[in-house]
Amino acid sequence: MDTITPVIDFKTELKDLFRLDGKVAYLPGGYGGIGEAIAWGLTGAGAKVVVSGRNGESAEKLAGEIKEAGHEAAGITFDVTSVADIRRSVDAVCDLYGRFDILMNCVGIQREEPILDVTEEAYDEVYQVNLKSAMFLGQAAAKRQIEYGNGGKQVHLLSVRSQLGLRARGYSAYCSTKGGMVMLIKQHAMELAPEQITVNGVAPTFVYTEMIRHVMENPEFRQGLLDRIPLGRIADPKDVVGPAMFFCAPASDFVTGQTMYVDGGITSSQ
Numbered sequence: 001m002d003t004i005t006p007v008i009d010f011k012t013e014l015k016d017l018f019r020l021d022g023k024v025a026y027l028p029g030g031y032g033g034i035g036e037a038i039a040w041g042l043t044g045a046g047a048k049v050v051v052s053g054r055n056g057e058s059a060e061k062l063a064g065e066i067k068e069a070g071h072e073a074a075g076i077t078f079d080v081t082s083v084a085d086i087r088r089s090v091d092a093v094c095d096l097y098g099r100f101d102i103l104m105n106c107v108g109i110q111r112e113e114p115i116l117d118v119t120e121e122a123y124d125e126v127y128q129v130n131l132k133s134a135m136f137l138g139q140a141a142a143k144r145q146i147e148y149g150n151g152g153k154q155v156h157l158l159s160v161r162s163q164l165g166l167r168a169r170g171y172s173a174y175c176s177t178k179g180g181m182v183m184l185i186k187q188h189a190m191e192l193a194p195e196q197i198t199v200n201g202v203a204p205t206f207v208y209t210e211m212i213r214h215v216m217e218n219p220e221f222r223q224g225l226l227d228r229i230p231l232g233r234i235a236d237p238k239d240v241v242g243p244a245m246f247f248c249a250p251a252s253d254f255v256t257g258q259t260m261y262v263d264g265g266i267t268s269s270q
Contacts, residue, residue, distance in 0.1 A: 021046035033209025035106035037237035103229035126173035129254035151196030189257030198256035230265035
């Protein structure tokens with residue numbers, strides 16, 4: 001029986017698996033602790049990056065630092081709660097660089113409220129910023145990626161809270177929106193697969209950033225968290241960069257609809 005054996009020139013086909021030369025990556029929320037680390041990782045692999053968020057000064061500051069290091073970058077302002085502004089920001093990326101290859105969605109907030117005290121206003125805000133924005137960022141990016149006809153990558157930053165609840169903390173809004181993103185990723189991946197656009201998620205545990213300072217300053221909570229993580233430490237922003245870059249790079253061309261948990265083993269243990 002004849003077998004189908006692909007002919008692969010390993011010397012040439014494998015050397016660029018993680019290179020992004022000439023690619024354009026859009027990072028909404030990309031000036032936060034994790035987003036900034038990913039932005040530097042993508043530029044180091046050759047990508048041009050556009051960083052955005054409500055704080056235009058922060059976006060432009062990071063872009064300026066990246067440019068000073070010899071890479072191409074831009075910073076823009078946008079309101080993640082406005083679908084019209086989401087679409088405008090994606091169009092702005094295309095206007096700047098004439099293509100749109102990668103969406104690396106780093107947007108996310110938490111409003112901690114115990115279940116008996118959850119307010120409609122806080123819940124709606126978390127839903128808008130975390131889940132609704134992911135829907136319409138993915139949609140806007142897909143329209144331009146399909147228009148350019150080069151396929152593409154979409155990556156969303158999630159959390160282990162997409163799979164695990166958190167004891168003794170008011171995480172209803174955060175957990176439910178991040179859990180919803182897991183299924184949003186799967187559905188978007190299925191609809192965009194014919195266009196050769198992959199959609200995946202990166203879900204870290206607690207990462208040393210300003211966003212979690214208030215909980216990490218609690219010695220009891222901090223030690224309890226360390227005790228639950230098999231690798232015995234909290235994640236550093238650079239720990240998230242490798243998985244994010246994998247999903248943005250040619251190395252992941254045959255991977256879609258997946259969520260990678262970057263958690264020191266916590267979701268694999270009881």
